Amino acid sequence: MSIPEEKARVAASSQAPGAPAREARKPPSVGTHYMRYSVGSLLVMVAGFVSFPILTRLLDNTEYGVLGYYNTWVLIAIALAKLGGQHAIIRFYPHNADRDTYTHFSTNLVVLPMLLSFTLWGTVTAGLLFWEWSGRHTFSSVFWCVVLLTPVLVMGSFVQMVVRASERSGIVMATRVSQRWLELGFGVAFVIFIERTALSVFQGRLAAAALLLAYFTWWSFRHLRFSRSMVDRAAIVGALAYGMPLMVNEFAAMGLAASDRILIKEITGDFAAVGIYTIGYALAQQINLFMHAALSEAFVPVANRTYGSGGDEAVRDLKGRMLLPIAYASIGIATMVLAIGQEAIVALAGADKAASGAVFVITGTVMALYPLFDISSYGLLLQKRSKTVLMITVAAASLSIATNLVLIPRLGYMGAAWATVVTYGALWSLNFILCPRGLRRLPDARTLVTALGCATVLLALIWATDLFGVQSAWGRVFVGGGLFIALYALPVWLFDSRLRAILPRFRRGGI
Template sequence: MIYKILKKFNLGKDLTELLKHSKNYISAEVLTKGLAFITLPIFTRLMSPDEYGVLSVFVSFTGILAIIFGFGIRGAIGRYYYEDTDDFFEYFSSNFWFVLSASIGLTVLVIIFRDEIYKFLNIPYGMIYIALGITIPQVIYQLYQAYLTAAKSSKKVATLNVTYAFVSTVLAIIIMYQMSDERYYAKAIGQAIGVILMFGITLWYLNDHIKFNVEKKHLKYSLVFGLPIVVHLLSQNILNTFDQIIINQLVGSRETGLYSVAYKIGMIQNIISMGILKSWTPIFYEKLNENKISDINDLAKKYALIVSFVAVVLIFFSKEVITILVDKEYHEALIIIPIIVVSYFFFFVYTMYVNYAFYQKKTKKIALFTIIAGGLNIGLNYLLIPEYGYIAAAWTTLASYGILFILHYINVKWVLDIKEITSLKVFVLPIIMILFAWGIQHLLFISNTEYNVGLLIRIVCLIIPAYFLINRIKG
């Protein structure tokens, strides 16, 4: 039905296919992440900013563990699927058993160093143990997701992700209502049960495909491709969430909770970007295989306009979003939402260029550049947060994503010497639209404009980017 509707708009075959699969991924992202937004009024009223801060650090820690335990292999699976071979499930089986056995060993190692981790994270031991319990089933589920995404099984990916989010969220709320304090445990336990359910479903679907077989050539392919990606993903995680750990260390869990809530609202931008990216990547690989460079550039223009329009809307109406979604105790974090939105736009731009390096399997510099950006982020955070508070973390994230984009553009353009890549001109109009919205919103904020007048101004100003979006996409 959706496919037929899209065809009537005469958007072109490639954009129609992109939006067709993006619809599934974005729907899943909206429903899964949307549950996080919908339940923000519940969680921010049941948990104090201090408790929410502890939960945020827990989420950051589980993300770090999943990256380390996964060895970057899910990215290798997505790439191997497009190799000209007929042994994909033999390859998948080798990686399945390797990840499972290595993860068990890493779990033991983390338990040995639990005291040092406790001192660094400043969260309860119980949350550390729950994070460990989540990680192994999570990385196995991610391998299965990588296969489904490469196979363009977007509906199945969406269904599984929505199921996981719904189960874990509902259980968290039920458990939380039974508790009087330390309610972050409820969210962690709900997530653990949801992940274990997904692990069971994964084993059920893969039962006929997984063989007890480990081949050296398959592991070599994955580790050569994946290990640099581990460093890249860790550094990326630093850019996304490590600032919450640093805020918790330097200024306290309350400020961490405020920052985390603002970050979740800003992540609406990333939901759209990543939802489209999951559809973009296989189409991008196919077009490169067929050397259809003009098709890639045309699709990139439309993709960029869609993402930038979402950013404009979110910047203009961030006040309404935070007022509706969270308790007033968190409202002071409003000021950093536009900064986070712009940061995620630069994250999107960088992914447009890093995919060229992924396609050519040149992943070492990807890791290096992310280390540079991540190191910059850590250094600036430790330097600026003590003086300027959690607001500094939003600015350092924006600066780091800007550097990451520049480095990857230079790498693709001049180091890898790829002659035909997406032109920077593609992003000029989207960036102008976003800066325009940010400027208007800031002027309204500092001038203390009466609400109804400000709302009218924002709605009128939204017509301009909407006009460009409609005309360029149909053109």
């Protein structure tokens, strides 16, 4: 495969040749990464907010339930097919390596694991085709769309992980945003012009996948280096030994995050109930996308580099700088979800989807607080304790399934929402307790008192005045937003001078 241009290679002689071309540069800070990932996540979130009201109005609860149900199987299929290879890439990427070292990495930790994933997918697909051909079972058209999507999304995950590990967050942002908007454009067009069904949405995703496959293939031939002479069985086995527990962990995390929709369908037998739950949960996931997904992608590579150079104390210092704005943001957004989450669902999805509001209020609050606890307890993976992470996630996933099995028969889809609270609370507690003591870091008392105090005043006024009697959903959302600025955002900005000092540096990438 081709190598970077000679000028760029000479200018960055300490860089891994064959990686995405880059000139000699100081590694971006976590603030720079977070700003890039936040912009990208914002654009992806905007796509979600564009598609959400369109699809929730064009698809009834049953079709939306089919969409949510099979989207869950997409996540599970991808988690299985990747075999944990993406985790080894992010952990063992050879920063400042020479040409041969990068070729060794690319061969054994990227190209061969990717080919192994494709082989696994092909074998499973052949088995499914034979099963259907034999007449023992008939799979739906939506199911086969899931099967065809899987290898493209797996390849995209490998490619984006190499770029992310090299700390080229701008490229990751561009590809992810392009992917989401292509899926939005094709999916909505197919629903409007072909048929108002979940199948049309998946057909649109397949059309977008065809374009993505062309790009990922081009990128791979341009940037990934393969050498038969450098095939290293020990390196492959080592990468699998590190990544496989995390793959099982990812699969368990899928069970934690997605088993609820499967269980609602299996217990109630009603796709409409799945649809009601999925609509509320999908909006909650937009919060998770903007806050936790962007933050994690920015934080983890920098934490790895910081830990390698400065150890526990350097990571704790990094966490301390990060937790100041994160605590204010998490508590503020959780407060707004509690205050006007019901109105937000009605405004975006329509009055006929009002039943999803209660789901969004509960799960959205959980998603808003998740980054605060996740950063505080991050540390096990820095010490390569992936098996401990696996045990924690498996325990939480098992608790999730058990809690859903108890609550869904009693409370319906709302049981799944409350099960989310129980299981995420257990997950946070286990991660923090088992995090190495030297790597734990909570927000300081001043930050928590200021944020919780302002949040209490805001909630008290909103609930006491019922948003001054405003009736329309959009009107209540805008009134709530105005009160949020006046009673939360401005007070914390004025009361905490540290926030005023850190945010300008954060915007310049200096955190």
